[in-house]
Amino acid sequence: MTNSNSDAIFVKELEKKFGQFVAVDRISFSVKKGEIFGLLGPNGSGKSTTIRMLCGIITPTSGSGMVAGHDISTEPEEIKHSIGYMSQKFSLYEDMTPFENLRFYLGVYNVPPD
Numbered sequence: 001m002t003n004s005n006s007d008a009i010f011v012k013e014l015e016k017k018f019g020q021f022v023a024v025d026r027i028s029f030s031v032k033k034g035e036i037f038g039l040l041g042p043n044g045s046g047k048s049t050t051i052r053m054l055c056g057i058i059t060p061t062s063g064s065g066m067v068a069g070h071d072i073s074t075e076p077e078e079i080k081h082s083i084g085y086m087s088q089k090f091s092l093y094e095d096m097t098p099f100e101n102l103r104f105y106l107g108v109y110n111v112p113p114d
Contacts, residue, residue, distance in 0.1 A: 003066055008033045009054060014063035016049050023049040026063060055085045080109055 003010040009031040016024040024046040031037040039047045052058045054067050056076025065072040068082035092101045106113075 003030070006032050007066070008035070009037070009065070009067050011050075011054070011065040012063055014050065014053060014065055015061045016046070016053060016058065017061045024053070024060075051085070054079075055083060056080050077110065 007030045009029075011030070012028045013026045014024055014028070015022065015026045027046075027050065029037075039050060041047055049058070053060050053072055054065060056067075056070075056072060056079040059073060059076075067079045070076075070078040070082065072079065092098070093104070096104065
């Protein structure tokens with residue numbers, strides 16, 4: 001599998017471990033520009049972890065990937081500027097006020113104050 005200019009997403013041998021637990025086990029796939037693609041599987045199969053790696057939110061343990069022409073390991077901030085992501089769960093921190101949650105997420109995504 002090789003990355004081409006027509007790939008919006010390219011993943012090769014992507015893996016994520018949390019200690020000894022393997023959440024994503026060396027997956028490889030590509031998605032062409034304009035293609036509709038879905039990740040299907042039971043709870044705990046690594047779908048959300050894969051998406052978080054592709055969004056630049058968490059770093060892979062090994063393997064490689066490109067999203068919108070940006071490397072997921074070395075250019076996570078550029079990926080965040082090129083995509084939109086909405087988690088299935090609404091994930092506010094309950095111990096923070098709504099305003100504090102908003103400020104936190106704006107900081108995570110480097111949104112300018114203005």
